[in-house]
Amino acid sequence: MRMLKNFFMEFGAYLLLMKEAFKKPQNMHIFKRKMIYEMQVLGVDSIPIVCVISIFIGAAVVIQMILNLQNPIYPSWIYGFASRKALILEFSPTVISLILAGKCASMIASELGSQRISEQIDAMEVMGVNTASYLILPKIFACLLFFPLLIVLSIFIGLIGGGFGGMANGLSAFHYVEGIRLEFTTYDVVYAMIKTGVNALIISTIASYRGYTMKGGSVEVGIQSTKAVVQSSVVIMIINLLMTNLFF
Amino acid sequence: MIELVNISKSFEGKQILKDINIKFAKGKCNLIIGQSGSGKTVLMKTLVGLHSPDTGEVLFGGRIFNKMTIEQQIDVRKEMGMVFQAGALFDSMNIEENVMFPIRMFQKSSRGKMLDKVNLCLDRVNLKGVNKMMPSELSGGMRKRVAIARAIAADPKYLFCDEPNSGLDPQTSILIDDLISDITHELNITTIINTHDMNSVVEIGENIIYLHQGQLWWQGDKKNVLNTDNKELNDFIFCTALTKKIKENNDKK
Numbered sequence: 001m002r003m004l005k006n007f008f009m010e011f012g013a014y015l016l017l018m019k020e021a022f023k024k025p026q027n028m029h030i031f032k033r034k035m036i037y038e039m040q041v042l043g044v045d046s047i048p049i050v051c052v053i054s055i056f057i058g059a060a061v062v063i064q065m066i067l068n069l070q071n072p073i074y075p076s077w078i079y080g081f082a083s084r085k086a087l088i089l090e091f092s093p094t095v096i097s098l099i100l101a102g103k104c105a106s107m108i109a110s111e112l113g114s115q116r117i118s119e120q121i122d123a124m125e126v127m128g129v130n131t132a133s134y135l136i137l138p139k140i141f142a143c144l145l146f147f148p149l150l151i152v153l154s155i156f157i158g159l160i161g162g163g164f165g166g167m168a169n170g171l172s173a174f175h176y177v178e179g180i181r182l183e184f185t186t187y188d189v190v191y192a193m194i195k196t197g198v199n200a201l202i203i204s205t206i207a208s209y210r211g212y213t214m215k216g217g218s219v220e221v222g223i224q225s226t227k228a229v230v231q232s233s234v235v236i237m238i239i240n241l242l243m244t245n246l247f248f
Numbered sequence: 249m250i251e252l253v254n255i256s257k258s259f260e261g262k263q264i265l266k267d268i269n270i271k272f273a274k275g276k277c278n279l280i281i282g283q284s285g286s287g288k289t290v291l292m293k294t295l296v297g298l299h300s301p302d303t304g305e306v307l308f309g310g311r312i313f314n315k316m317t318i319e320q321q322i323d324v325r326k327e328m329g330m331v332f333q334a335g336a337l338f339d340s341m342n343i344e345e346n347v348m349f350p351i352r353m354f355q356k357s358s359r360g361k362m363l364d365k366v367n368l369c370l371d372r373v374n375l376k377g378v379n380k381m382m383p384s385e386l387s388g389g390m391r392k393r394v395a396i397a398r399a400i401a402a403d404p405k406y407l408f409c410d411e412p413n414s415g416l417d418p419q420t421s422i423l424i425d426d427l428i429s430d431i432t433h434e435l436n437i438t439t440i441i442n443t444h445d446m447n448s449v450v451e452i453g454e455n456i457i458y459l460h461q462g463q464l465w466w467q468g469d470k471k472n473v474l475n476t477d478n479k480e481l482n483d484f485i486f487c488t489a490l491t492k493k494i495k496e497n498n499d500k501k
Binding site: 026027030119120122 | 318325326329333
């Protein structure tokens with residue numbers, strides 16, 4: 001009962017913070033500059049980790065397909081086709097979002113938490129700055145705009161990695177590409193983008209809430225950063241399940 | 249002028265401020281003194297709206313600050329400048345950007361004009377050539393001076409300083425005190441300073457408020473603070489061996 005009460009209290013506080021955060025920025029020029037900066041640190045700086053993970057997982061997915069679907073009745077394009085479906089529908093939008101939750105959520109929570117405990121947020125508030133909007137909104141917009149680009153990149157790199165993995169295991173490039181192109185539907189990509197947008201919102205808002213409302217000292221920064229990663233990951237998985245049921 | 253009327257504040261059942269009534273005069277250095285835990289910082293955070301009082305009113309020039317909407321409070325806050333105990337400089341910005349922040353946020357002027365204002369403020373606190381340095385590259389005293397420059401950059405009507413001398417050597421403390429006092433008189437603003445520093449009290453205390461266990465215990469100025477009969481205030485002021493000796497010598501004379 002107490003846990004339920006705490007959950008609803010936290011959820012209420014989260015919604016109130018988001019209400020403040022989504023207010024019109026006090027200075028649009030500064031907002032744009034901050035958003036570009038956040039795109040750099042949350043998005044562009046995540047490109048290497050996204051590429052590395054995508055290429056290896058893409059290769060592993062195709063190798064597993066080849067090893068587990070060895071039957072003469074299966075057409076040879078099946079490996080490319082199944083890998084494309086797996087990468088576009090689940091691996092890239094969900095697993096990469098979990099990786100981004102680990103990297104970006106901890107970064108957002110620890111940054112805001114450090115600003116909170118060193119009274120930087122108080123200093124801004126005393127100046128008359130709407131700190132929720134100034135600090136949180138650019139991060140949310142940066143994630144919403146850049147994460148879909150990372151996911152498109154992840155799909156592309158994953159398919160290339162799959163090609164390498166397949167060819168190393170005897171799959172011809174022609175059949176792999178044929179499978180990738182077969183019955184391609186944009187609906188899958190649209191679904192992946194919607195899911196990524198929802199995940200971006202989850203990561204940026206939960207992490208911002210954890211950091212912004214932090215109380216205590218430096219130990220709390222670590223605790224809240226961990227909570228931000230764990231909670232956003234759990235919510236991503238729950239929403240993923242709901243969306244899969246809803247869209248298919 | 250800032251006025252507190254019947255201000256009380258408690259946290260988790262523990263009362264920190266008890267029915268406080270104070271008037272802070274314009275153009276003067278108003279000092280809040282008291283032991284650690286006496287409620288000085290809570291009082292200052294209540295003044296600037298970082299805490300809301302349980303009862304009572306905070307008035308800025310006759311406007312009831314704690315009963316305003318957030319948008320109205322933001323308008324009043326644009327008239328405030330605050331120096332935090334640890335400076336609270338924005339560590340992702342260099343010194344120039346720190347001082348420029350309140351101007352850039354709310355005033356529409358060219359970058360050249362903003363830069364002139366930044367240099368004027370840094371010049372006022374005797375800091376030159378530090379524009380491109382990061383806060384982590386500065387000493388504690390320099391950081392405090394940057395914090396003062398940032399606080400005065402947007403031409404505030406009200407200046408709040410939370411223990412501006414803490415962690416500083418006596419000479420730098422005197423420099424900071426003189427700076428705050430000069431700025432207060434030059435700009436004719438209402439300045440409120442939380443301090444433990446007895447040198448500040450006797451040097452710049454034009455209106456001194458002594459808080460004891462969350463209550464307003466004594467109010468006066470630097471002329472009568474050393475000659476009061478108030479036992480708790482005397483215990484607070486003359487607690488060190490040096491000040492006790494000075495007091496004994498004065499009493500003998």
